[in-house]
Amino acid sequence: MIRAYTIASGKGGTGKTTVTANLGTALAQYGRETCVVDTDMGMANLGLVLGLTETPVTLHEVLAGKASIQDAMYEGPYGLKIVPSGLSLQGFQNADPQKLKDVMCDLTDACDFLFFDAPAGIGADGVIPLTVADEVLLVVNPEISSLVDALKIKILTEMIDGAVGGAILNRATLENSDVSRGKIEKTLGVSIIDTIPEDVNIRRAAAARTPVIVGSPGSESSKAFRRIAARLVGFP
Ligand code: ADP
Numbered sequence: 001m002i003r004a005y006t007i008a009s010g011k012g013g014t015g016k017t018t019v020t021a022n023l024g025t026a027l028a029q030y031g032r033e034t035c036v037v038d039t040d041m042g043m044a045n046l047g048l049v050l051g052l053t054e055t056p057v058t059l060h061e062v063l064a065g066k067a068s069i070q071d072a073m074y075e076g077p078y079g080l081k082i083v084p085s086g087l088s089l090q091g092f093q094n095a096d097p098q099k100l101k102d103v104m105c106d107l108t109d110a111c112d113f114l115f116f117d118a119p120a121g122i123g124a125d126g127v128i129p130l131t132v133a134d135e136v137l138l139v140v141n142p143e144i145s146s147l148v149d150a151l152k153i154k155i156l157t158e159m160i161d162g163a164v165g166g167a168i169l170n171r172a173t174l175e176n177s178d179v180s181r182g183k184i185e186k187t188l189g190v191s192i193i194d195t196i197p198e199d200v201n202i203r204r205a206a207a208a209r210t211p212v213i214v215g216s217p218g219s220e221s222s223k224a225f226r227r228i229a230a231r232l233v234g235f236p
């Protein structure tokens with residue numbers, strides 16, 4: 001049965017796209033049919049960080065009713081299926097986020113795991129992805145502004161009958177942080193599934209347009225992504 005997750009945070013730049021790309025690739029490495037969808041339709045970059053260059057049909061055309069989801073699906077590392085969004089403003093304007101529910105239905109038989117990479121903010125394009133998944137996973141940085149925005153997303157998700165499955169603490173450093181793990185869990189009322197360290201290899205991999213678990217598989221961040229993926233699969 002398909003498991004669908006929306007990777008959200010409220011705030012921009014917390015690592016949603018990084019988490020989506022790496023968890024998706026890790027699950028594909030584990031042999032699971034996995035699809036990642038760029039629902040950050042205004043500031044799309046999931047396809048770019050996964051190395052896609054030519055994407056003539058994207059989620060924009062699908063949500064404008066002009067193409068099927070299969071036409072917008074491209075193959076990434078380890079057979080990962082990627083549905084990128086387009087880069088044009090016109091395409092963004094023509095896309096109807098409400099149609100995401102149909103996309104979800106169309107993908108039910110196509111994969112075991114589905115990830116929606118959410119945009120920042122709480123506009124219509126940000127809210128709909130919170131409703132279409134089985135669980136929302138919150139990406140939080142150890143700073144107060146990130147925590148406040150993640151809390152907003154948690155409250156909003158519950159208001160619209162979605163479910164928050166947990167938080168992923170990203171960009172953790174050894175230095176004193178604004179907010180502790182305990183404070184994050186207490187404020188959000190959910191557990192931190194795992195912690196991904198601040199890792200220069202992530203930025204290097206992004207520049208090389210490949211996920212860090214492919215570019216630097218031995219790095220601490222890669223190990224963390226594989227741990228989270230293993231947990232989603234249900235490995236002991
Ligand atoms: P979002 O999708 O939430 O806007 P991104 O995944 O695009 O965030 O990440 C924003 C920037 O931070 C990117 O340049 C990315 O490479 C970098 N980044 C994300 N997580 C880490 C990390 N753990 N260590 C170092 N850089 C990171």
Ligand code: MG
Nearest residue numbers: 016017040117
């Ligand atoms: Mg992003």
